[in-house]
Amino acid sequence: MSLLDEMNQKASAQGIPLTAHLDITWRCNERCVHCYLDHDGEGEMSTAEIKDVLTQLADSGTFFLSISGGEPLLRRDCFEILEYARKLGFNVKLKTNAVMIGATQAARLRQLGIEQVQISVYSHLPEVHDAITKLPGSLRRTLEAIGHLTAAGVKVSITNMLMKQNATNAKAVMQLAKDMGVAFTVDPTITPMLNGDRSITQLSISAEELEEIFHTEELVGNVGEFCAPVSEADDDFLEGHSCSAGHTLAYISPFGDVYPCVSFPMPCGNVREKTFREIWYHSDELTELRAVKIKDLPTCSKCSHGSYCSRCPGLAYMEGNMRGPSSADCAKSEARTGIPSAWQTIQRQTQPNWTYPNLVQIKPM
Amino acid sequence: MMPSTETYLSKSTAIAARVLGDETIIMSTVDSTIFMLNPTGTVIWLSADGQTPLSRIIEEKVCAEFDVPVEQATADAQDFVSKLAEHGILVVSDRPLSPKEV
Numbered sequence: 001m002s003l004l005d006e007m008n009q010k011a012s013a014q015g016i017p018l019t020a021h022l023d024i025t026w027r028c029n030e031r032c033v034h035c036y037l038d039h040d041g042e043g044e045m046s047t048a049e050i051k052d053v054l055t056q057l058a059d060s061g062t063f064f065l066s067i068s069g070g071e072p073l074l075r076r077d078c079f080e081i082l083e084y085a086r087k088l089g090f091n092v093k094l095k096t097n098a099v100m101i102g103a104t105q106a107a108r109l110r111q112l113g114i115e116q117v118q119i120s121v122y123s124h125l126p127e128v129h130d131a132i133t134k135l136p137g138s139l140r141r142t143l144e145a146i147g148h149l150t151a152a153g154v155k156v157s158i159t160n161m162l163m164k165q166n167a168t169n170a171k172a173v174m175q176l177a178k179d180m181g182v183a184f185t186v187d188p189t190i191t192p193m194l195n196g197d198r199s200i201t202q203l204s205i206s207a208e209e210l211e212e213i214f215h216t217e218e219l220v221g222n223v224g225e226f227c228a229p230v231s232e233a234d235d236d237f238l239e240g241h242s243c244s245a246g247h248t249l250a251y252i253s254p255f256g257d258v259y260p261c262v263s264f265p266m267p268c269g270n271v272r273e274k275t276f277r278e279i280w281y282h283s284d285e286l287t288e289l290r291a292v293k294i295k296d297l298p299t300c301s302k303c304s305h306g307s308y309c310s311r312c313p314g315l316a317y318m319e320g321n322m323r324g325p326s327s328a329d330c331a332k333s334e335a336r337t338g339i340p341s342a343w344q345t346i347q348r349q350t351q352p353n354w355t356y357p358n359l360v361q362i363k364p365m
Numbered sequence: 366m367m368p369s370t371e372t373y374l375s376k377s378t379a380i381a382a383r384v385l386g387d388e389t390i391i392m393s394t395v396d397s398t399i400f401m402l403n404p405t406g407t408v409i410w411l412s413a414d415g416q417t418p419l420s421r422i423i424e425e426k427v428c429a430e431f432d433v434p435v436e437q438a439t440a441d442a443q444d445f446v447s448k449l450a451e452h453g454i455l456v457v458s459d460r461p462l463s464p465k466e467v
Binding site: 003004006007010011014016058061062063086089090091092113114115155 | 378379380381382383385386388390392394397399400401
């Protein structure tokens with residue numbers, strides 16, 4: 001077991017929110033076609049409120065902190081917040097489109113000891129990237145920023161979010177990352193908007209494109225291993241949980257709402273009304289979530305994809321039931337192995353023309 | 366080289382750290398190396414204020430809290446400090462540091 005796994009296991013056993021994701025704004029200077037946020041800034045937490053949240057997170061044991069948005073650098077106090085977070089001892093990652101990062105900002109991020117800057121690059125082609133961000137010149141500015149960051153000694157990771165518009169660009173973006181000396185990850189999952197609107201999931205790449213991605217050695221490593229069907233889930237797995245959301249991971253919106261994860265918009269409380277600790281340890285929603293074990297999932301517990309499935313309970317929640325399957329993850333399991341999930345099999349037997357569900361039953365925020 | 370016991374320890378600013386119960390997670394922001402300190406290491410870590418000599422930390426904290434002979438505690442602590450200093454996690458000085466330097 002790695003030290004990181006050991007830490008997560010201890011945190012889980014002690015109920016410590018080891019990782020937190022804090023969006024300091026939902027405002028953005030880009031208008032990405034697949035974005036799951038609206039961009040309303042009305043009612044954002046003040047600098048003092050955010051610092052108070054950070055202090056509470058530190059007191060609760062949070063170590064890994066992602067500062068994100070929206071575009072976090074749109075807040076004039078972004079560096080003040082980052083500096084405060086570092087003084088509290090967090091391991092800080094910054095998620096940004098980087099178009100506002102020049103040499104000065106890059107040097108400041110290095111000086112603050114930011115662990116990593118995570119940046120979305122959609123394509124190596126300006127016309128494709130800029131059409132997705134709807135900001136002319138954004139690829140050029142983002143790549144220039146990556147140059148400033150690497151020159152300053154800041155670790156950078158490029159995320160390549162795949163959708164219909166850029167489905168064939170993954171290998172070229174990976175090469176771009178390699179040429180720039182930065183890390184690279186590819187993400188084929190378009191998540192519904194946090195308000196429940198699923199229309200943007202229509203931008204998802206096709207099953208065939210997903211299958212091709214998962215069978216590309218440069219992107220996934222050993223294809224044989226990556227795509228191999230897995231053995232049946234054992235008792236240890238069935239007694240466990242789907243992911244860290246609500247167990248060791250918390251998300252906090254710019255308005256103070258606490259969710260289990262940014263992809264799991266189940267409101268558990270607001271830090272303007274209660275302390276973070278009260279919400280984390282006593283909210284009914286988190287208590288219910290933590291009680292759900294894999295063995296309690298009516299369909300997924302019997303699925304042959306078992307322990308290798310990346311089932312996201314947040315996506316399942318947005319499809320109507322956090323104990324249900326997440327259709328995007330079923331699609332990934334099938335694209336990988338060629339074997340339909342238990343849920344896909346049921347759907348195809350009962351509804352031959354089935355596509356993604358439209359039923360959304362999430363609580364209003 | 367092993368640090369002497371008349372050295373002063375301070376925490377590097379190029380790290381992220383969190384005390385969880387009686388253990389401590391530390392990650393270097395330079396090379397992302399992760400360390401997990403056990404309860405004894407955590408006591409030394411928490412006492413690394415740049416003002417208290419290592420000998421006093423060993424005597425007043427380590428020996429007092431863990432019921433260990435001073436010779437053994439000194440050898441273990443010097444080894445521990447030496448390893449963390451190698452990774453830039455602890456800064457070792459032969460004089461007390463002012464608050465501004467810590």
